[in-house]
Amino acid sequence: MKISKTDFLIFRECAHNAWVKLHRPEVYRAQPLSEFDQSLLEAGNAVDVLARDLFSGGMLMARGDAAATAALVADRTPVLYQPVFETDQYTTACDILVWDAASERYDLFEVKASTSDSDNRARDEAYTYDLAFQSPVLEANGVPIGRHILVRLDSAYVRDADLDIHALFHFEDRSQAVAALRDVIAHEMDTAHDLLSRATPLPAPCNCMTKGRSAHCTTFAHTNPNVPAYSVHDITRIGASKKKLAELIDRGILDIRDVPDDIELSETQLNQVRAARTGRVSIDEDAIADHLGALAYPLAFLDYETFPAAIPRFPGYGPFHHIPFQYSLDVIRAPGAGVEHFEFLHTAATCPDMALLDALRRDMPATGSVITWNQTFERGINDKLAARNPSAASFLAGVNARVVDLMDVFSDQAYVHPGFRGRTSIKAILPVLVPELSYTTLAIQEGATATVRWNEIATGAVSEAEARRIAADLLAYCALDTRAMVEIWRVLEGEVGRWRIRRWG
Numbered sequence: 001m002k003i004s005k006t007d008f009l010i011f012r013e014c015a016h017n018a019w020v021k022l023h024r025p026e027v028y029r030a031q032p033l034s035e036f037d038q039s040l041l042e043a044g045n046a047v048d049v050l051a052r053d054l055f056s057g058g059m060l061m062a063r064g065d066a067a068a069t070a071a072l073v074a075d076r077t078p079v080l081y082q083p084v085f086e087t088d089q090y091t092t093a094c095d096i097l098v099w100d101a102a103s104e105r106y107d108l109f110e111v112k113a114s115t116s117d118s119d120n121r122a123r124d125e126a127y128t129y130d131l132a133f134q135s136p137v138l139e140a141n142g143v144p145i146g147r148h149i150l151v152r153l154d155s156a157y158v159r160d161a162d163l164d165i166h167a168l169f170h171f172e173d174r175s176q177a178v179a180a181l182r183d184v185i186a187h188e189m190d191t192a193h194d195l196l197s198r199a200t201p202l203p204a205p206c207n208c209m210t211k212g213r214s215a216h217c218t219t220f221a222h223t224n225p226n227v228p229a230y231s232v233h234d235i236t237r238i239g240a241s242k243k244k245l246a247e248l249i250d251r252g253i254l255d256i257r258d259v260p261d262d263i264e265l266s267e268t269q270l271n272q273v274r275a276a277r278t279g280r281v282s283i284d285e286d287a288i289a290d291h292l293g294a295l296a297y298p299l300a301f302l303d304y305e306t307f308p309a310a311i312p313r314f315p316g317y318g319p320f321h322h323i324p325f326q327y328s329l330d331v332i333r334a335p336g337a338g339v340e341h342f343e344f345l346h347t348a349a350t351c352p353d354m355a356l357l358d359a360l361r362r363d364m365p366a367t368g369s370v371i372t373w374n375q376t377f378e379r380g381i382n383d384k385l386a387a388r389n390p391s392a393a394s395f396l397a398g399v400n401a402r403v404v405d406l407m408d409v410f411s412d413q414a415y416v417h418p419g420f421r422g423r424t425s426i427k428a429i430l431p432v433l434v435p436e437l438s439y440t441t442l443a444i445q446e447g448a449t450a451t452v453r454w455n456e457i458a459t460g461a462v463s464e465a466e467a468r469r470i471a472a473d474l475l476a477y478c479a480l481d482t483r484a485m486v487e488i489w490r491v492l493e494g495e496v497g498r499w500r501i502r503r504w505g
Ligand code: SF4
Pocket: 014, 015, 016, 017, 206, 207, 208, 209, 215, 216, 217, 218, 219, 220, 223
């Protein structure tokens, strides 16, 4: 069996998962890639391809063509894209190899679609291991290697009229870090090959048994069929308190409804457990009244859709800056008034900033509360819009000053329902509180799909007829996001109203 670089990197994260990938691909792929993961892959490919322009005139190897690579390396071909190297045990495709005539060695460039200021230490370490894995495989093929260079997107880069790829890409020489790993990597590669070549699965339970649900990979349920769908792993932020989770597991408590009273949990966690155990709803009308009482009419329910382009597409944009291509705005001007719906969708290949700002200035009431769900996102989009368009800065600052987060009612646990399962996303709250409204009937059902579909229109990847269909789907999706907020707000208003009647008659 040949272990690829990807297999090895997955092995370093989780040996169990890597084994399932190689030996039970039908289980590993049981859940297809989400639209979001798919878009990340596409972004990665686009960045890879663009980085080749840094070293133009190279030869692109066909997938898996180690023989052609060997011949070109023997000829000291100056630049190779995706060269493939194999040994009896390992296989790897490099991103770019560049011959350095001065040192008479090939410099190895590994391209990543991430920004240079990322503070994700695990990912940063994985990048060094990524380069370190390639090194012995290339050496075994007789390739003289010079420097090991990590190529990422410079987070400080801001595009002018033209894209400057030399300023966009950031180079970091990791040769020393790779050299320091030489013995470690040899040992780890041997171990990976040994364990992953075994025909019998690594024993369950896997390590994620003592991690929160968000850490689980798609094979968790397969490996741990005894863990119920709603388990102790779903307790809010339980992943941050590993001791508590470990104690529960040690005591054989898996179902969230079986969590005993003597386990020390936070108030938030206890509320979730109580709701699951009793099936009862807990409503703090005082707290909800405080939240709703802070709102001022006209109420404007706002939701943006954006596309995070890895390669800056327009002037003023940097790597992964979000392109705000759509908004939905529902306005209720006074108590008892109906909902006025406004919407904006930019479908051209041009920068949407100015058109969006013109529309928003026209549609957004000058006073009153601007209601969002997870305000950090909408506020952040407004801040970036203001930075790129200083003439709109005071308008956007005014909007941000009026932003209120409806999600706070749920994250503050003023309303706890067993059906929320401890989650506070609008997709978790809506089906419980307003079951007649549903995303499941829409062609686009979540934000990641919206970004992918919009990009298809904006890049001309689909026919005009298909683009019109997608545009209609996008409008329906974003409109439901604001409609959902309106209806959830109405449910909360109703609770407060009934409570007032109960209290004061
Ligand atoms: S759930 Fe966690 S430990 Fe289990 S296979 Fe997946 S990543 Fe590995």
